[in-house]
Amino acid sequence: MTGVIAQSVHIESPYSAEAEAFIGDLRREYGQADYWLQPDCLDMPTLWVAPETLLPLLRHLKTEISRPFLMLYDLSAIDERLRLHRGEREAQQPQSDFTLVYQLLSLERDLFIRIKVALPESRLSVPSAIPVWACANWYEREVWDLFGIGFVGHPNLRRIMMPSTWQGHPLRKDHHARATEVDPFSLSPEKQRAEQEALLFKPEEWGMSRASDSSEFMFLNLGPNHPSVHGVFRVALQLDGERIVDAVPDIGYHHRGAEKMAERQAWHSYIPYTDRIDYLGGVMNNLPYVLALEQLAGIPVPPRAQTIRVMLCEFFRIASHLVFYGTFAQDVGQMSPVFYMFVDREKLFGIIEAITGGRMHPSWFRIGGVAQDLPEGWDKMVREFLDYMPKRLREYEGMVLKNKILQQRTRGIGVYNTDEALEWGATGPGLRATGLEWDLRKRRPYSGYDQFEFDIPTYDGGDCYDRCRVRVEEIWQSLRIIRQCLDNMPSGPYKSDHPLTTPPLKARTMHDIETLIQHFVNNSWGPVMPAGEVCVAVEATKGLNSYQIVSDGGTNAYRARIRTPSFPHLQMIPLLSRGLLVSDLIAIIASIDFVMADVDR
Structure with missing residues (x-):
């Protein structure tokens, strides 16, 4: 070298x-x-x-x-x-x-x-x-856990995704990818005792002390099964009374090996797996993956397909933010808003289902475009929703954002500034709530976002309340983008005619043996992508989401790295909660707007 x-x-x-x-x-x-x-x-x-x-x-x-x-x-x-x-x-x-x-x-x-x-x-x-x-702390633990690469000087280099008793490093090529590749699972009494011993909570292993000079600390598990932790997520709390001395997140309970699965799925058949990363983001998860493959193979995407993608992504941004909005209010004590907002989400899913055939996980984007053209009557449904939603948002503003109790529970709580956000890898609404006007759709436009007029909402409080306000304003901007898609939908094809699009268009399938063979191979094995490496990021619902794709010139990924926004955001919990009350931690967790599948993958 x-x-x-x-x-x-x-x-x-x-x-x-x-x-x-x-x-x-x-x-x-x-x-x-x-x-x-x-x-x-x-x-x-x-x-x-x-x-x-x-x-x-x-x-x-x-x-x-x-x-x-x-x-x-x-x-x-x-x-x-x-x-x-x-x-x-x-x-x-x-x-x-x-x-x-x-x-x-x-x-x-x-x-x-x-x-x-x-x-x-x-x-x-x-x-x-x-x-x-x-923020290198968790990233280094993940690399050590999954690859076995050490980091000299790391204060607590232990597993983060896999159980502490796990043998081997799963993302190595010599580690099995399927349960059928190893002997059937058995749990002997000795192994059961060892597993139970490994589950014992030892504060010293978490970087905590058992007592101060004046008092003993109490330790409390919040989760991993608790309605306020929004998934299978655990926070080990070190408490002095009800005051938080430390709050150490524990993740990995939802780890499914999404990156490992990419190494054995064809390029096309992996698309449904991407939907399940941020399971509230729907096709927003498909987008960075197909963009990366299109860049790798030099596949142009027709203007109509790009506009359809933008419209569907913004619908899912609204759907995700509505879930956040309702559960944020619920976590600080308001029960009604979440029911109203889920009604609106159902109306939105009705449109998505009419267009894609699916609801939460339509897996509808394709390499080179989308799965099919827009159905007849799509524009009427979209226009009705655009006319309906503003009145509802104004009602929610009075119900939630102007509620004095919610303001008292969330203003000045969980504060971080722009420098701290960058230090810890915060992106998306959590970054813009510190006053920084930075949105990937504006700064590095993709999928034709440079053709749309929209603003980047920012607030400068950096607290739970402003993280909520940014997302509410983003709903308004998404409605604005969708209306532009409605009024200016281009004509033309919904998918590229490039030979590596999957599945390929059928128009010339029966013209000659070569096109028939290409159609058969692409539908059965999937396309053969050129060797190379590419990484594409998008402004997803919760921050920046990207796929780093390494192709070895085959029909599936040699390596697929999924960078998600929720992973670094959860690492900030100790910074945001020390010295506050347990009830404040619940508001902080709600304001982060994470999904555990997005964290654990």
Whole structure:
């Protein structure tokens, strides 16, 4: 790797203007030639660095470079041991058994970059990045849990997704993917005792002390089965009376191996799995996945298909925010709003069902477009909803946002500022509630969002109340976007005629044997995507959601990394709740608006 690094600074940049500006700044301001710029990663600048020079580069990118990268957006890994295609000969990636992938975001530059570290199987460790970014804590635990890569200096490197008694690291290529690949499960008395012993709560293992100089602490489990934790989620509370000394989240109860399943599902047949990540976001989950594959294969999407996608995504943004709005009010003591809002959600699902045939999980987006064209009468249904909803929102404002008790319960509670939001990886409404006007649909438009007029709601309190207000205003903006889709729906095809769209259009299927074979293969095995790597993010209902796809030139993903907004948001709970009351924690949890499937995957 060292020999490759030495010549890195002479490679011409093939990237966008923003990326070229970053590469120029890096060469001028970093003053080191200890990285290699990978020239064939066209989705974002990708730098390879040795383990011993990782932290100096990360620190420079966060604190010293002009227009810095203040957010550690994601951290994941790739088991390279079975991979065949790792770049063209002139851009061959450094040899590695495992590769660490750090993804950084500069909001000033509107730019994502990757930092990669090549690791041999004999030395699977790097220095912890927690001194640079606090949010690296959970990401490093996840990588250690699922890949077995260590992080020197991590304060509590233990499993986060899998049970503490789990054997092996599931995202390694040599770990089984199906239960049928191992012996049938059995629970001997010895194993049962060991499992029960592992479940014993030991405060020291959670970074807590049993007593202070003046009193003993009480420990309380909130969850993992409790109506106020919005899913299978546990918070271990260290209490001094009713005052929270510490609140340590415990996740993983909903882990289903979504990334592992991507390695054995065809590109097309994996689409329904994406719906179940943020199960309140519906087709919003399909979008980053199909966008990534379309970018990887160079598949153009017709304007009509793009507009249909935008309309359906904004419908699901409203549906998700209505669930948040009602349950937020419910968690602080209001029972009525959630029932009214679920009525509106049902009306919305009626439209989605008429268009897609599904409700919560229609799995309707396709590689190259959508599953079918809009049905007759869709416009009448959409227009009726757009005319109906504003009056309801005004009623809810008086019922919820202007309620003095709710304001007293949520204003000044769970506060964080913009700097803290970036430090912990907060995105979406939680970031905009700190006063920062940053929305991916505006800053890095995708799917034609640059053709729509809408505003980015912001408030600057950074508390539970403002996180609610931002989402309420986003409902208004989504209605505005949907009306533009209704009034300006383009004509034309609903899917690209590119040969890798799935399933392919049937129009020319019977013309000759070649098109018949292509249709049969694409429907049975799915398309063969070109080898390469791409990552596409979208402004999802709860923040930024992205799919990092690694293709080895086959019919399924070699690696599919799902970055979700809820994962870093939950890591902020200790920061937001220390010194407050247990009742305040319930309001904080409600204001985060997370989904546990989005966290655990």
